[in-house]
């Protein structure tokens with residue numbers, strides 16, 4: 001009897017499948033726009049097309065095997081796409097034209113995966129990760145340039161020298177190389193701060209923030225002051241990004257009329273200029289794209305560029321809004337940095353951050369995040385073209401992932417930022433969506449349920465992609481991030497490893513620091 005029931009169930013299941021199709025993998029039907037799922041590129045229909053592609057790949061692998069680069073890396077450039085998850089890179093291919101497109105650094109010969117967890121959290125932030133990928137030590141969430149003995153917000157936690165973690169920028173300086181940083185965030189933000197700061201809370205970018213947590217700002221030195229006054233920051237030849245507000249008192253206005261956030265009366269930009277004058281070195285401070293274009297890198301030893309009161313604009317907005325073209329692009333900043341740093345015959349270490357990939361994701365502005373990833377890739381291309389892979393190691397990675405997914409079964413012809421198919425409620429859903437974040441509020445409401453999405457809405461960069469869970473800011477993701485490498489010892493970067501291994505591998509390639 002029982003056997004008959006089972007047999008019946010099996011037959012029923014099979015009939016069901018053949019009548020309705022496989023519910024997990026829908027059969028070709030019609031897509032949202034009523035078109036059949038036509039083939040986008042006719043050559044992809046041919047077996048030979050794929051065979052030829054594979055042959056070309058084998059040839060390039062054979063060539064690589066013969067030319068494994070074991071030169072000493074004179075220069076090292078670390079590109080950090082903040083929050084640039086693997087999904088973000090994949091989706092950017094589509095933004096560039098098609099699933100088969102290549103984001104520039106995907107063409108690098110070696111790729112690996114980095115494990116991003118921090119000492120006390122599975123999902124990391126940009127602070128503890130910066131200590132890992134710049135200093136080689138994992139730490140507590142929210143802390144920068146210190147080991148995990150230092151708990152977040154402990155006023156004097158970062159003052160014990162034993163617990164301070166030095167970055168590869170310091171190792172480079174100690175070896176006679178120059179060092180610099182470029183970011184589209186405030187130069188005091190968590191990722192760039194990993195280059196030069198030691199602090200128990202990432203928010204302590206100015207003295208007011210330190211006092212706000214009941215610490216004495218004359219003892220717990222804020223990040224902006226560390227950049228200007230402490231050895232590694234003082235020695236940086238290039239500092240380019242945003243964040244003027246962290247450098248000047250609340251009673252002063254910057255060049256664009258915006259007030260500072262400091263309460264200690266300091267004007268750290270003037271202090272920096274004064275300090276360089278005293279040292280009798282050529283130093284330039286610029287605050288606009290025009291100012292940057294007038295800098296002669298041959299005659300500039302130290303370059304400080306602060307182009308915004310806070311962060312630089314999203315690259316997509318920079319292009320869409322003429323007024324923001326007054327700000328330099330990440331590629332332009334990268335070029336200026338390399339030109340200044342290249343003067344040192346001993347070489348340099350440069351950190352370049354595409355910071356706003358992350359910030360766009362936090363707001364579930366998927367389009368902006370992909371646009372910033374595309375510009376980040378342009379900056380990598382600029383760097384690779386300005387340097388030689390014989391002597392310059394370029395490593396591209398991210399600090400942590402985000403919770404954006406690529407879902408549905410969109411046709412090859414559909415935009416990545418557009419709609420996928422209709423769901424069971426008869427309403428369309430987007431190909432990109434997030435596990436959590438602010439997009440919840442426009443994607444769903446208690447009375448009507450899911451919003452009736454119109455494709456046109458999705459053309460707007462301000463559209464916040466739908467989420468499952470309501471959260472004011474979307475969270476980071478805990479998945480591994482990719483590492484792409486080109487140049488001397490790029491082969492070190494294949495495999496799956498701890499994020500904290502990255503600076504050790506770079507330093508080994510350059511023969512600097514504790515891993516030389």
Ligand SMILES: *[C@@H]1O[C@H](CO)[C@@H](O)[C@H](O)[C@H]1NC(C)=O
Nearest residue numbers: 147148149150161162163164
């Ligand atoms: C950190 O803490 C551990 C014990 O918890 C201690 O053994 C170690 O010496 C401390 N300092 C450093 C720099 O690791």
Ligand SMILES: *[C@@H]1O[C@H](CO)[C@@H](O)[C@H](O)[C@H]1NC(C)=O
Nearest residue numbers: 249250251262263264265266
């Ligand atoms: C700096 O700003 C604080 C807060 O507004 C103010 O009390 C103080 O007088 C200012 N210091 C100077 C030197 O302007």
Ligand SMILES: *[C@@H]1O[C@H](CO)[C@@H](O)[C@H](O)[C@H]1NC(C)=O
Nearest residue numbers: 276277278279280281282301
């Ligand atoms: C400063 O540098 C210039 C040129 O590099 C040199 O001629 C001059 O003597 C220096 N002055 C001092 C005070 O060191």
Ligand SMILES: [Zn+2]
Nearest residue numbers: 083126358359
């Ligand atoms: Zn973030």
